[in-house]
Amino acid sequence: MKRLRIEITGIVQGVGFRPFVHNLARRSAIAGWVANDGRGVVIEAEGEQPAVAAFLAALRTEAPPLAVIDAIRTGALTPAGDKEFAILASDPAAARLALISPDVATCADCRAEIADPADRRYRYPFTNCTNCGPRYTIIEDVPYDRVRTTMAAFKMCPACRSEYEDPADRRFHAQPNACPVCGPAYRLLDRDGRPLPGDPLAEARRLVAAGKVAAIKGIGGYHLACNALDAEAVAALRSRKVREDKPFAVMAGSLEAIRARCRVDAAEEELLAGTARPIVLLAKGPGYDLAAAVAPGNPYVGMMLPYAPVHWLLLAPGDVWVMTSGNTSDEPIAFEDDDALARLAGIADFFLAHNRPIRCRADDSVARVFAGRPYILRRSRGFAPAPVRLNAPGPAVLACGGELKNAFCLTRGDLAFMSAHVGDLENMATYNAYTDAIAHYQRLFDVVPEVVAHDLHPEYLATKYAMECGLPRVGVQHHHAHIAAVLAEHGESGPAIGVAFDGTGYGDDGRLWGGEFLLADLKGYTRLAQLAYMPLPGGARAIREPWRLAARMLYELYGADFVNKDIPFTRTLPAGWELMLDAAAKGLNAPLSSGAGRLFDTAAALLGIRGTINYEGQAAVELELAAAGRRGRVLPYDVTAGEPAVVDFRPAFAALADALGRGTPPALLAADFHATLADAVASVVRRLAAASGVRKVALSGGVFQNVTLLGQVVGLLEKDFTVLLHRRVPANDGGLALGQAAVAIERSR
Known part of the structure; x- marks a missing residue:
């Protein structure tokens, strides 16, 4: 024995x-x-x-x-x-120290029950078991028992109680266990919150088929939904939501419905059908037939499969519905009924609501597949609050994250708990959601922070929150945090040559950084190289109006005579461009930036692809889409030795302008731009590796969500270097807090 x-x-x-x-x-x-x-x-x-x-x-x-x-x-x-x-x-x-599962998509057993007319849970939209259903979004406190969830008000009937207490049953201690007799229920409401007649699910399906826009309460909040094949309905939703160009997510009733419209490989199918069920970016296929306004001018579309019983009951296998976050632009997703009615009544024609409260809002996660593995773009429902294990324990840290795409991080021992996606901290509603989520995480994981880590930008609301915490503070430079996040994900402490490419981050010299080559470990970094500083004419307006950057670049290359250059861009300059350039030449409201994102903006505007944007990163996205599938030529660029070395792409922009003058198609030049930037990254990394002896490279920052650039850079480096990429947190600022936390722990030793 x-x-x-x-x-x-x-x-x-x-x-x-x-x-x-x-x-x-x-x-x-x-x-x-x-x-x-x-x-x-x-x-x-x-x-x-x-x-x-x-x-x-x-x-x-x-x-x-x-x-x-x-x-x-x-x-x-x-x-x-x-x-x-x-x-x-x-x-x-x-x-109280137990780990909490993320919310999990409905399992096959529960789906079979809701589809079986003989089952007592037939068509019941809150069916779940220990293998599936809500977790994080319903938990009020720990230990994780029903009385500390939003199911506390629903007393189990004898049949459900028997399942709950039987160790041989798959619903043994399933805290959200319920049935039509004892559990939550849906109701159909008009815009004023008045009940509408009929079976709520059947009537909601009928109304969507008739071209109406629905507000549907799910697991982590409300969705706004309509028939994705109905051009008028999609246009109405886009107009009411004040979302001009940014693509909508689409939910399909089956994998077959996705295959009929998109190109889907085995890895993408696995990601679509897994327990997390994120939105997955897929290439449109020859059978794509959705309304043009779903993903305008974009060869990709974000698709997902049903993940809650209500979705399986609403969508037939052949259905495709727009399923976008229940909010207006720049606001957090609505998850409380009164708030949803107040904020979404001008968008939705009707509401499909239920009486189970949501404790923690959670947007849908977004991912794509890169090199055969998931590459997370937004980490939320289905992934949070699963922890990232750090390479060593340390003090309890609250890392506050950044301003855009905010997510925060709380550590306990060697575990880092990244929050669900919060959003852009640019309005009071999002900031209130942020502070509430931080307080809830501290209760949920029984952590009292000993240290607070934050970005160096003094005007970020997340930084201001850190300053008011009354805790010892660790300020972490933005791009160091990006590289530290990659290292932490992989259980590495460094050193590595970090390439941090994004739009904007506060630099040690008070300027705007964003094209950085760092020799970094978890404790500190040295800035070995950077992209050349360029002025932003009009400050933040230059980010919203990339034509300003292109005009300034041409002015630097050719002087005021650039306007006579025979290229399409010069024929589209708006009135007042001369005053803008004159002010920039005098250094008035023209801060300097080394941001790689601004290079993409400049190229997109110069090539006539996008001169003004309607959502963050739009110009860069459309530049990548123009280049997709093409292998470009490497254009000239300069690297000037120094501390740091400086990479100057003005020669590349001169080559682009000359090629435009010869009539070269913009799509080919977009491919040339990507090839040039990738070549420059690889060239600089090789120089820095030769000087430092470091053979490990970490890539981070929102620019590396561009898989065209990412693929080329990895292809140029992977034979000679260990290349570390993000897999568990986003490369954008949604992963920033993990790096902040890792740096704070290392500096505390």
Whole structure:
């Protein structure tokens, strides 16, 4: 006989792990017990040696689908002579340290039940079990029990209670367990909140088919939805939401409906159909037939599959609906009923609401596949609050993140808990959501921060929040945080040659950085090279109006006579351009920036692709789309030695202007621009590696969401270097807080 103590850490609570162990033990003739503790699950298993070995192996290979096992540790014990296997009660104090599962898409078993007329949960839109359903969005506090979730008001009926208490049932301790007798319900409302007649789901489906716009309350908040094939409905939604060009996300009723319209490879299908169910960016295929206003002028579209029972009940397998966040531009997603009615009544024609409160709002996550693996663009529902494990423990840190695409981070020991996507901290509603989420995370993970980490930009609201915390502060330079985030994701401490390319970040010299080559570890960095500074005529207006950057670039290259250059751009200059350039030449409201994002803006405007933008990064996105599928020529550029070295792309812009004058198509020149930038990155990295001896390269910053550039840079470097990319947090500012936290911990040692 043999007895083992087995300690399992990871996401193993609230995911059906104890009943799994109980049933596995009985099947394997194992006696002993299982219980939750502060780090995960503890088991004492006793039986004949082969049975114990098989039991131990099956713990990992047969674990429940939602379990995430970080480690299994074992130790030998003296056999105690147990004859049965039991599930012991958890210690509430220890359970406060348990990891919390993200919200998980409806499993196949639950989908079968809601589709079965003979099942008691037939067409019930809140069906779930321990393998699926809401988690993070309904939790009020820990330990994770029903009384501390938004299901507390719904008393289980005898049938549900029997399932909940039976270790052999897949709903054993499923905290959101419910049925039509005892659980939440949907209701249909007009714009004024008055009930509408009929079956709520059937009537909602009928109204969408008739061209109406719906506000649908789901797991993490409200969606605005309409038929994606109905051009008038999509145009109405776009107009009412005040969203001029940015693509809408689309939910399809089946994978077949996506395949019929998009090119989907095996990795993309796996991402679409996984438990997280993010929006996945896919290339439009020859059968694409959605309304033009869904993703105007874009060869890609964001598609997702149903992830809550209500979606499976609303959408038939062939349906495709726009399913975009329930908000107006720049506001947080609505998740409370009264707020939704107040903010969305001017957008939606009707509301499909339910009476289960949402505790934590969570937008849909967004991802694409790069090099056969997921590449996260927005980390939220389905991923948060699963932790990133750091390479060493440290003090509890609150990392406040940045201003745009904000997400914050809270650490406990060697775990970093990134928040769900918060958004741009540019209005009071988003800032209030941010502060509420920070307070909730501290309760949820039982963490009292000892240190607060923040960006150096003094005007970021996240920085101001840090300044008011009353805690020891660690300021982290923006681009150092980007590179530290990549290192932290991979369990690395550095050093690495970090290439941080984005639009704007506050630099040590008070200027706007954004095209940086850093020799960095988690503690500090040296700026070894940078993109040449360029003035931003009109300050922030230059970001919204990239034509200003192109005009300034031509002025630097050719003087005031650039206007006589026979290229399309000079024929589209708006009135007042002379005054703008004159002010910039005098240094009036023309801050200097080394941002790589501004190079993309300049090129997009010069090539006539986008002179003004309607959403952040639009010019760069459209420049990439123009270049997609083409391999360009490398244009001239200069690298000037120094501390830091300076990479100057003015020769490349001169070449672009000359080629335009010869009638070269803009799409070919867009490809040339990408090839030139990639070549410059690789060339500078090789120089810096030769001087430093470092052979590890980390790529971060929002510009590296451009997979055309990313693919070319990786292709040029991967044979000779270890190239680290983001996989678990976004390359954009949504991953910034992880880097801030890692730096703060390292500096505290």
